[in-house]
Amino acid sequence: MTPTISSISPGSIVAGPPSQTVTFTGTGYVASTAAALNGTALQAKYVSATSLQVAVPASALASGQIVSFVASNPSPGGGNSAAASFSIMSPTPILTGLSPxxxxxxxxxxxxVNGSGCEANSVVMWNGVARPTVFVNGTTLQVSLTSMDLQSYGTGQITINNPGPGGKTTTPTELVVAANLPTIFSVSPSSVAVNASSNVPVSVSISGSGFAPNATVQANGQFVRVSSQSATNIRISIPPTFFTSAGSIQIVVSNPGSPAVQSNYATVTIATPAVSFSITPNSVAAGSPDTQITVSGSSFFQDSIVEWNTTPLSTAYVSSTQLTAVIPASLISGFAQASIQVSTPESQGQPLPPQPFTTFLALPINDIVYNAVDGLIYASIAGSAGEGLGNSIAGIDPNTGVILKTIFVGSEPTRIALSSDGTQLFTGLNGAGAVRQVNLTTATAGLQFSLGGDRESTTRRTSHRASLHFLVNLTRSRCTGTTA
Known part of the structure; x- marks a missing residue:
């Protein structure tokens, strides 16, 4: 036998209650008659051949909708009734408050969004447009608003809409969109040179946060053109009339509001380009590692570059009066006489007077002489130079500072002199009270001549110094063409 449904009691249910029992009235009900809602089986209780009680779970009643009930009897001989429509009515929503x-x-x-009458398919509207909504419970919903929804300051309208059947929309509640507090972190460039003859605007980049899409910028109280902007960066164009004399420009960003919301001030300095500078240190020992120098002056800019013989060095801007730069070890590995320059685009091609930078040999040298025959400088190296160089004669390339010869000669070599043909060198040995011959061709130490007497003898020391003084003067006279 096929069952029928002629009526359902109650005739409708308001969405949101706990599980409910409805009664089917019809014909053909048996002890095994089953019921379903939108195809989902429900628990049924046989009352009589004309009455069936059906339990509807709360989950099926969570939102307003039109549903279909069907009764069915098992085979053989059974079948499904025609679908009977049933209304789950949306409650009337009420909006009581917003947070925030x-x-x-x-x-x-x-x-x-707080209130009452919320259901699973309630939708929060922003200015009449549905927005993604999360149902929390019958009194609470959450809505997600995008940055584009909130791009303009002022107020917007929040409402709750229950779609139906029987659904309604609440009276609007205002949500305040407060203008952001803009904050300037930095401006670039922060220094600009005086340029009375230019007719070209200067572009300045402002970095910060909280900039509104329609933010405005003032320079010394005058609105300037905004060429591009985002929430964190604004680029402006400042007229050339601002840069005719030294001074400063106060930059401020304003977000629209009632009243407008202003940022902190940032300063662009208008400076007269530097006319001179100094460097520290201005010399180092040849063979030093990477060396940092400090450049002191005035009106330096963030794009100022320190140069070594026109080659740019790694430069750091410290302030308008100080730069630092690193001279790589490769440039100071030997003898060097360099020109240090500061290049600044704002100086409009007017270079500053350069400063010299030199290297030197860091050796404990007692005496030195130049040999025109082989082109080397010969130096007597004190014993304090340590193993390898101490108590020796060193042959040094005057162009590179590289030691090409090291000739051990004995204890504390002092004054030195050359032979006329440049092949022999003579050095006094303070530690031995003697003079020693050195063969420069073979780079070997030769005969040693004692000066006699006790090593501490005043007479011996006087004679020793006099002999070497004569040899040195003799050598120098030969090199210069004068008479000793």
Whole structure:
């Protein structure tokens, strides 16, 4: 036998209650008659051949909708009844409050909507447009608003809509969109040179946060053109009339509001380019590692570059009066006489007077002489130079500072002199009270001549110094063409 449904009691249910029992009235019900809602089986209780009680779970009643009930008897001989429509009515929503009541301009926000009559398919509307909604419970919804929803300051309208059947929309509640507090972190460039003859605007980049899409910028109280902007960066164009004399420009960003919301001030300095500078240190020992120098002056800029013989060095801007630069070890590995220059685009091609930088040999040298025959400088190296160089004669390339010869000669070599043909060198040995011959061709130490007497003898020391003084003067006279 096929069952029928002629009526359902109650005739409708308001969405949101706990599980409910409805009664089918019809014909053909048996002890095994089953019921279903939208194809999902429900628990049924046989009352009589004309009455069936059906339990509807709360999950099926969570939102307003039109559903279909069907009764069925098992085979053989059974079948399904015609579908009977049933209304789950949407409650009338009421909006009582928002949390938060104010959101910042231009930033995505999640707002909690409080009230009553909320259901699973309730939708929160922003200015009449549905927005992604999360059903929390019958009194609470959450809505997600994008940064584009909130891009303009002022107020917007929040409503709750229950779609139906029987659904309604609440009276609007205002959500305040507060203008952001803009903040300037930095401006670039922060220094610009005086340029009275230019007719070209200067572009300045402002970095910060909280900039509204329609923010405005003032320079010394005058609105300037904004060429591009985002929430964290604004690029402006400042007229050339601002740069005719030394001074400063106060930059401020304003977000629209009632009143407008202003940022902190940032300063662009208008400076007269530097006329001179100094460097520290201005010399180092040849063979030194990477060396940092400090350049002191005035009106340096963030794009100022320190140069070594026109080659740019790694430069750091410290302030308008100080730069630092690193001279790589490769440039100071030997003898060097360099020109240090500061290049600044703002100086309009007017270079500053360069400063010299030199290297030197860091050796404990007692005496030195130049040999025109082989082109080397010969130096007597004190014993304090340590193993390898101490108590020796060193042959040094005057162009590179590289030691090409090291000839051990004995204890504390002092004054030195050359032979006329440049092949022999003579050095006094303070530690031995003697003079020693050195063969420069073979780079070997030769005969040693004692000066006699006790090593501490005043007469011997006087004679020793006099002999070497004569040899040195003799050598120098031969090199210069004068008479000793």
């Amino acid at each position: 009541q104010t959101v910042p301009q231009g930033a995505a926000a999640t707002v909690t």
